[in-house]
Structures are given as structure tokens and as C-alpha cells.
Amino acid sequence: MSDGDQCDVAIVGGGVIGCAAARALTPAYDVTLFERDALASGATARAAGEITMTPSYTDVPSIAEHAMAFFREYDGTTSFEFTELDSLELVPPSVKETARRRVDRLSSEGFDVSFLEPDDVERQYPRFDLESYAGAVRHVDTGFLDPYTLATSLAADAEADGARLQTRTPVDDLVVEDGQVVGVETATGTVYADHVVVAAGWHTPTLLGDHLELPVRPYRTQVVVLEPDEPMAESFPMGWIPGEHIYFRPESNGDLLVGGWSFAEDDPVGASTDADGEFVEHVADLVPSFLRTFDEAGLSGDWAGIDAATPDTKPIVDAPANAPDGLVVATGFHGRGVMTAPVAAALVRALITGEDAPFPTRPFELDRFDDRSRDFEFVSISDGSDSH
Numbered sequence: 001m002s003d004g005d006q007c008d009v010a011i012v013g014g015g016v017i018g019c020a021a022a023r024a025l026t027p028a029y030d031v032t033l034f035e036r037d038a039l040a041s042g043a044t045a046r047a048a049g050e051i052t053m054t055p056s057y058t059d060v061p062s063i064a065e066h067a068m069a070f071f072r073e074y075d076g077t078t079s080f081e082f083t084e085l086d087s088l089e090l091v092p093p094s095v096k097e098t099a100r101r102r103v104d105r106l107s108s109e110g111f112d113v114s115f116l117e118p119d120d121v122e123r124q125y126p127r128f129d130l131e132s133y134a135g136a137v138r139h140v141d142t143g144f145l146d147p148y149t150l151a152t153s154l155a156a157d158a159e160a161d162g163a164r165l166q167t168r169t170p171v172d173d174l175v176v177e178d179g180q181v182v183g184v185e186t187a188t189g190t191v192y193a194d195h196v197v198v199a200a201g202w203h204t205p206t207l208l209g210d211h212l213e214l215p216v217r218p219y220r221t222q223v224v225v226l227e228p229d230e231p232m233a234e235s236f237p238m239g240w241i242p243g244e245h246i247y248f249r250p251e252s253n254g255d256l257l258v259g260g261w262s263f264a265e266d267d268p269v270g271a272s273t274d275a276d277g278e279f280v281e282h283v284a285d286l287v288p289s290f291l292r293t294f295d296e297a298g299l300s301g302d303w304a305g306i307d308a309a310t311p312d313t314k315p316i317v318d319a320p321a322n323a324p325d326g327l328v329v330a331t332g333f334h335g336r337g338v339m340t341a342p343v344a345a346a347l348v349r350a351l352i353t354g355e356d357a358p359f360p361t362r363p364f365e366l367d368r369f370d371d372r373s374r375d376f377e378f379v380s381i382s383d384g385s386d387s388h
């Protein structure tokens with residue numbers, strides 16, 4: 001686009017959230033998406049692809065249901081695939097009773113969760129060796145996908161419906177007149193828009209610095225892929241161990257992906273894109289303690305990436321009252337952006353059309369935070385027991 005061009009909605013950021021929003025808004029709106037680099041080149045490209053919405057949103061099940069319905073329906077369109085797989089949360093002896101009480105509560109609320117004794121787990125999945133554990137909580141309604149394929153498929157759908165995807169085009173600032181956002185400033189000039197959606201991941205608070213304060217800060221999280229002595233079966237479950245701050249899932253080639261160890265990051269630009277040696281060692285020591293045939297496992301890959309954190313680990317998807325009119329923000333996906341993308345896209349659309357979202361929106365509103373400071377204590381989602 002050139003200086004002075006006009007669209008209905010400008011989207012800043014071509015990660016999974018910007019791409020999902022573009023698809024949700026087209027063809028009803030004339031959309032231009034600006035990505036400073038390549039599509040899906042930020043946190044999205046580094047994600048593990050775990051979908052654990054149901055355990056992550058036990059307080060508002062309709063949010064998880066919306067995401068799961070989308071992934072099931074989208075599975076098989078284009079080259080996108082969604083693999084459904086149960087998850088096991090391994091339970092150390094010290095928290096067995098708490099875990100059992102949680103299972104009873106969730107079951108009474110209608111969730112399909114169950115407590116499995118170690119023998120039950122080992123009978124069903126002989127790779128597990130649960131000598132050091134008191135059992136596992138089984139969650140259904142979980143699975144995995146390839147985040148890059150998801151984002152680029154969503155973007156391709158949006159483009160087919162008329163969206164312009166402007167890659168290698170950073171947005172430098174919003175253009176605001178009389179309290180109303182009227183466009184974005186790019187290196188090639190101003191592009192006017194009735195609405196601007198900022199979905200720029202951890203860059204969002206910096207980009208919006210002059211316009212809106214957001215309690216969002218960067219954090220770094222890591223992944224290691226192990227090649228076991230014998231490949232993992234396709235039916236092997238996903239899982240997580242809250243006390244160890246790790247989660248795991250089988251890869252389609254029989255490897256085991258292990259992620260976790262997330263920490264606030266003060267230098268997101270300079271931070272290493274490899275996993276820390278300490279994390280690799282932790283995984284190499286820990287995995288053979290609960291899975292058989294990993295004593296001689298090889299390391300087939302490792303990486304780290306930066307995502308955006310909020311104080312309560314839930315994202316901010318809102319058109320905040322004290323922001324310029326016409327501005328929608330979608331950031332702070334805190335380790336769950338891939339799985340939350342269908343929800344964020346539906347909410348961005350609702351904020352622009354003025355229609356009701358198909359689920360409660362309170363968990364995503366900015367004014368749930370009294371304090372907007374970025375100096376909050378980072379909480380890792382692997383520390384909780386409701387999801388990885």
C-alpha cells in the first residue's frame with residue numbers, strides 16, 4: 001500500500017492472532033495486515049502446538065468449547081491437521097489428595113476428567129514408569145497441531161477473501177486524531193483505517209506506549225526434543241508435571257517434545273533462541289525417571305522463544321475505554337496463544353462489529369487489572385495444576 005491508502009481494518013502483527021483475526025474479519029471488512037518480518041515468525045513459529053483449552057478454562061467452559069469446535073471443524077481443510085490426544089497430569093504423592101478432590105469437583109461440574117492409579121496408567125501406556133508418582137489426572141479434549149501451518153492457513157484464507165498481507169512492513173505508530181485512531185504509520189507512509197487491531201505479541205506495549213498502558217511483559221520459554229531408544233507410539237498421551245514445570249507430547253516421527261521452564265525476560269531481543277543447557281540437562285535427567293527406554297535418548301532439537309505475559313496468565317483482547325476509539329488490542333497470550341487464537345479472533349470481530357461474542361468476555365477485558373504496571377511478578381503456566 002502507499003501513502004494515504006485506506007482500509008476498514010488495519011491489523012498490526014502477522015502471528016497466529018493477527019492471522020486468525022484477519023480471517024474472522026474478511027470478507028465483511030476490507031482488511032490490511034502489517035507484519036514487520038514474515039508471517040508467523042514470532043512466538044508462533046516457536047510454539048509447541050499443544051491445545052489444552054479445556055483444562056485451562058475450567059472456570060468458563062464455553063471459551064474452551066469455542067476453540068475446540070473451531071479446531072475440529074478446521075481439521076483437514078487446507079494442509080492443517082488437528083490431532084486429538086488425551087493428556088495426563090502426573091501427580092506426585094504430596095498432592096494426591098488435592099488432585100483427587102479437584103477431579104471430584106470437575107467431574108461434578110460435568111468435565112470428563114478421571115484419576116488413574118499408577119498401575120492403570122502403566123497398563124494403558126506401558127512406556128510410563130510411575131514408581132515416584134501417586135497417579136495421574138486424565139484430561140480429554142486436548143490435542144496438538146502445527147502452529148506455523150495453522151497461522152499461514154488462516155492467513156491464506158483471509159487473503160483469498162480479500163485481505164492484503166503486507167509482510168516486511170513494520171508499523172511505527174498509530175495515527176490518532178481527536179481521540180480516535182485513524183490509521184497506522186509505516187515506513188512507506190500513512191495507511192488510514194476505521195479500526196486498528198494491534199496483535200504484535202510482546203512488542204504490543206512498546207508500540208502502544210504513547211496511547212495505552214498495558215500490564216504485559218516479555219517472558220522466555222523453552223523446548224527440547226528427545227529421540228528415544230524406541231519411537232513413541234502415536235497413541236502415547238500428552239502430559240505435564242506441575243512441580244517440575246514441564247509438559248510433553250509425542251511428535252509424529254516418534255520423538256518426544258518437552259517444554260517448560262519459563263521466566264520473565266528483560267532482554268527479549270538479545271535472549272538466546274536455544275534452550276538453556278540447564279534445561280536440557282533437567283529434561284535429560286527427569287524423563288527417564290517416569291518414561292522407560294529414555295536412558296540412551298538423543299537430543300534431536302532445542303529452542304527458546306519470547307511470548308507476552310500478563311499478571312493472571314490470561315490474554316487481553318479488548319477495545320479499552322481509556323484507549324483511542326477504534327483501537328482493539330489482542331496481546332498477552334502467555335503460552336496459550338495458539339490454542340486461544342479462534343477465541344481471540346471471534347472476540348476481535350465482536351469488538352469491531354459491536355455484536356455479542358459467543359462466550360463471556362470478562363476474562364479478556366483490560367479493566368480486570370487495577371494496576372497496569374509492567375513490573376508484575378511473572379507466573380509460569382507450568383506452575384499451575386489446571387494445565388501445562
Ligand SMILES: Cc1cc2nc3c(=O)[nH]c(=O)nc-3n(C[C@H](O)[C@H](O)[C@H](O)COP(=O)(O)OP(=O)(O)OC[C@H]3O[C@@H](n4cnc5c(N)ncnc54)[C@H](O)[C@@H]3O)c2cc1C
Binds near residue numbers: 043
Ligand atoms: C517455546 C514456546 C512454546 C509455546 N507453546 C505453545 C503451545 O504449546 N500452545 C499454545 O497455545 N501456545 C504456545 N506458545 C505461545 C504462543 O506461541 C503465543 O502465545 C502465540 O504465538 C502468540 O501469538 P501472537 O500472534 O500474539 O504473537 P507472535 O506470534 O509473536 O506475533 C506477533 C507478530 O507481530 C509482529 N510485529 C511486532 N511488532 C510489529 C510492528 N511494529 N509492526 C508490524 N508487525 C509487528 C512480529 O514480527 C510477530 O510476527 C508457545 C510459545 C513459545 C515461545
